[in-house]
Amino acid sequence: xxxxxxxxxxxxxxxxxxxxxxxxxxxxxxxxxxxxEQVHTAVKKTKKLCDDTSEKTMCTVDSMTQAWHLxxxxxxxxxxxxxxxSEATNSIFxxxxxxxxxxxxxxxxxxxxxxxxxxxxxxxxxxxxxxVQMLKNTGAYDLFDFTLFSDQINFFKxxxxxxxxxVDHQHSNADKAEDVLHIGDNVHTDGYLCQLTGAxxxxxxxxxxxxxxxxxxxx
Numbered sequence: 001x002x003x004x005x006x007x008x009x010x011x012x013x014x015x016x017x018x019x020x021x022x023x024x025x026x027x028x029x030x031x032x033x034x035x036x037e038q039v040h041t042a043v044k045k046t047k048k049l050c051d052d053t054s055e056k057t058m059c060t061v062d063s064m065t066q067a068w069h070l071x072x073x074x075x076x077x078x079x080x081x082x083x084x085x086s087e088a089t090n091s092i093f094x095x096x097x098x099x100x101x102x103x104x105x106x107x108x109x110x111x112x113x114x115x116x117x118x119x120x121x122x123x124x125x126x127x128x129x130x131x132v133q134m135l136k137n138t139g140a141y142d143l144f145d146f147t148l149f150s151d152q153i154n155f156f157k158x159x160x161x162x163x164x165x166x167v168d169h170q171h172s173n174a175d176k177a178e179d180v181l182h183i184g185d186n187v188h189t190d191g192y193l194c195q196l197t198g199a200x201x202x203x204x205x206x207x208x209x210x211x212x213x214x215x216x217x218x219x
Contacts, residue, residue: 002200002218004174005110006166008184009121009131011206014098023092028085032076042073047124054122055188058159060150063089063127070125090130097134106211107143113218116173119147120157120166120182122189128152145171157184158192163199181217183209 007013025039034042046069050061061069067089068082111117121131128149135141146169148162155162163182167174174180177197184190185206194201202217204210 001179002115002181003179004116004118004166004172004181005214006118006120006180006182006199008182008186008190009119010098011101011185012183012204012209013100013102013119015101015207017096017098020092020096020098023096024089027088027092028074031081031084032071032074034074038074042070043125045073046070050124051122054150054156055158058156058161060123060154060156062151063123063125063130066125086127089125090127090133093126093130094134094137097138100140101207101209102211104140104143110214110218111143111145114173115218116145116171117143118166118169118172119144119149120162120184121147121149122157123149123151157189158196160193160196163193163197181214183214 025036028034028039029036046066049069050066054061064082064086067085068077071077071081071085107117121128128151131149132141132147148165150156153162153165155165163177163180166172166180167177177199180199181202182190182194182199183202183204185204187203191201191203193199200217202214
């Protein structure tokens, strides 16, 4: 029986705001003189490097280190530059928050069925603290029983220790991994996490979330 639902954040619960990418590129352009295309290319390169490393090691590369790598890919890395970029990224993210893919009533309905709900998110250039602040600013934080972000717990999906924290969390109704339904779009992180631990997995199509399909798995 499913007792707890764990949701990925990016492209499962929320879709990125294109205005965020534009504003971040403008910040880097103003600071260092690079074109928007150069910035986006460096972001993609940084994401691939850090995601590939984290998927293999199951350990997180924190947002400030990723900011350093981004600047390094542009040929202008420095400690203070990475700190400033990380701070600016947080500010821009809160100014241009991502878009909800769900309706709050859908999560409330699941919680009213006696199940607990969490967010289980791998982080990158945007930190877990930034996402938590965004959730609080938009009134969505209390829809979840708890949140877990890789840079806060030092485990990166598909780490089985990530699932252990979900099961053992004081606000989780799960007694074992088999009690958990994890929903996420990435088979290499979300799917493999469930394969390693015996948890139930539902792969959503990127940028969509079908609560009717979820409900059929709760019957």
